[in-house]
Amino acid sequence: MADGAGTGTVRGTVRGTVRVHALIVRVTHWVNAFALTCMVMSGWQIYNATPLFGFRFPAWATLGGWLGGAIAWHLAALWLLVVNGLVYVGYGLLSRHFRRSFLPISAGRVFADTRDALRFRLAHKAGSYNAVQRLFYVGVLFLLVLAVLSGFALWKPVQLHALAALFGGYEVARRVHFVAMAGIVGFVVVHLALVVVVPRTLVSMITGRARIVLEPSK
Numbered sequence: 187m188a189d190g191a192g193t194g195t196v197r198g199t200v201r202g203t204v205r206v207h208a209l210i211v212r213v214t215h216w217v218n219a220f221a222l223t224c225m226v227m228s229g230w231q232i233y234n235a236t237p238l239f240g241f242r243f244p245a246w247a248t249l250g251g252w253l254g255g256a257i258a259w260h261l262a263a264l265w266l267l268v269v270n271g272l273v274y275v276g277y278g279l280l281s282r283h284f285r286r287s288f289l290p291i292s293a294g295r296v297f298a299d300t301r302d303a304l305r306f307r308l309a310h311k312a313g314s315y316n317a318v319q320r321l322f323y324v325g326v327l328f329l330l331v332l333a334v335l336s337g338f339a340l341w342k343p344v345q346l347h348a349l350a351a352l353f354g355g356y357e358v359a360r361r362v363h364f365v366a367m368a369g370i371v372g373f374v375v376v377h378l379a380l381v382v383v384v385p386r387t388l389v390s391m392i393t394g395r396a397r398i399v400l401e402p403s404k
């Protein structure tokens with residue numbers, strides 16, 4: 187992700203900033219965060235109308251007020267999520283951002299980085315994601331696609347019957363949709379915890395730049 191630096195030298199130590207997030211990645215990331223929050227909260231309101239399991243989501247965590255209002259929010263946020271997602275994925279593939287930032291992901295590196303993270307020894311290098319982050323980001327993109335596709339199967343089960351059949355029918359698609367949502371929410375909880383642990387990454391995700399300090403080699 188890092189490309190392009192503005193640097194200055196202070197008694198042999200190089201200080202400056204590097205660009206770590208392209209503008210398009212930052213804009214689509216924050217639009218995605220907004221759209222997804224609306225989708226999850228309105229989805230919980232829709233769920234509460236006919237709960238699949240033996241619980242309901244608390245009213246304060248829902249959006250839309252009632253079933254009809256929640257469906258309106260859910261569909262409006264869906265198109266924002268889809269159009270924004272297509273821009274992000276299109277950019278990620280064409281600019282090779284995905285290849286450069288998310289690949290390769292090896293089982294060995296994921297294992298080593300997880301072990302280091304659990305011992306609080308995993309350093310955050312500005313401009314590159316560790317193997318755990320790469321796996322999480324690719325994983326959540328997969329879950330988002332799964333949530334959208336299973337959602338379309340639930341929304342138009344007659345017109346999109348081939349898609350619904352691919353999921354094993356309406357009832358299975360409903361469960362797949364719920365599991366994808368739970369995975370995405372789980373990702374967000376861990377993602378936010380990591381932002382709290384390394385808050386400077388939040389500044390970079392807003393400004394696009396990260397500070398670097400290079401000590402002279404002795």
Ligand code: HEM
Binds near residue numbers: 218378387388389
């Ligand atoms: C709501 C759903 C969210 C999803 C699905 C999501 C997903 C992602 C993804 C895929 C990336 C990698 C972007 C890339 O390089 O292409 C990323 C980076 C990042 N996200 Fe999120 N995000 C979400 C919400 C948030 C929120 C609410 C915050 C902070 C309050 C946040 C803070 C960050 C930061 C700081 C990075 C950069 C991490 C780093 O440089 O190490 N994200 N996020």
